[in-house]
Amino acid sequence: MKKGVITTNPLRIRIPRTVEHVHNYGKISRYFRELAQHRVLATSCVNPKCLRPKTYLPPRADCPECWEPMEWKLVGSDGTKGKIATFSVVHYPGAGYEEDIKRVGSKLPSIIVYVEFPGADTKIMSRLENCDPKNVFIGMEVEARFWKNTAIRQRATHTCLDLYFVPA
Numbered sequence: 001m002k003k004g005v006i007t008t009n010p011l012r013i014r015i016p017r018t019v020e021h022v023h024n025y026g027k028i029s030r031y032f033r034e035l036a037q038h039r040v041l042a043t044s045c046v047n048p049k050c051l052r053p054k055t056y057l058p059p060r061a062d063c064p065e066c067w068e069p070m071e072w073k074l075v076g077s078d079g080t081k082g083k084i085a086t087f088s089v090v091h092y093p094g095a096g097y098e099e100d101i102k103r104v105g106s107k108l109p110s111i112i113v114y115v116e117f118p119g120a121d122t123k124i125m126s127r128l129e130n131c132d133p134k135n136v137f138i139g140m141e142v143e144a145r146f147w148k149n150t151a152i153r154q155r156a157t158h159t160c161l162d163l164y165f166v167p168a
């Protein structure tokens with residue numbers, strides 16, 4: 001990849017960098033292992049003494065209210081269907097984003113969505129594919145998809161790029 005000007009209006013420049021990043025997922029390692037098995041898991045606080053027990057997706061290892069360990073669970077009917085809570089259409093991506101979506105066979109403009117799953121108290125950020133940006137709307141029913149074992153990619157990345165959504 002060469003350094004230099006990509007476009008002049010808007011001005012976009014490429015600055016190649018090489019950085020090796022070792023990331024430890026710790027107690028939420030299971031979330032990324034399950035994504036590679038085509039499952040989206042949330043975590044719930046099951047402490048009966050918790051004042052505000054919630055279900056988190058993306059998961060949290062320990063409850064932010066009572067600090068007790070959380071329990072893993074599927075949300076919704078089968079853990080794959082939700083609704084768009086909000087979205088944004090990306091025309092001018094930040095550093096690395098365009099390369100990331102190219103790796104999974106996607107392109108710009110890209111639709112970033114926050115998906116609300118039944119039974120989850122938080123929303124998960126991801127991308128919406130197979131949808132014209134003109135047709136996306138808040139409340140649209142969507143379904144989780146996984147890149148592993150597709151024509152695009154056989155192996156999991158063990159990152160949030162392993163998951164995306166399509167209109168249901």
Ligand SMILES: [Zn+2]
Nearest residue numbers: 045050063066
């Ligand atoms: Zn709790």
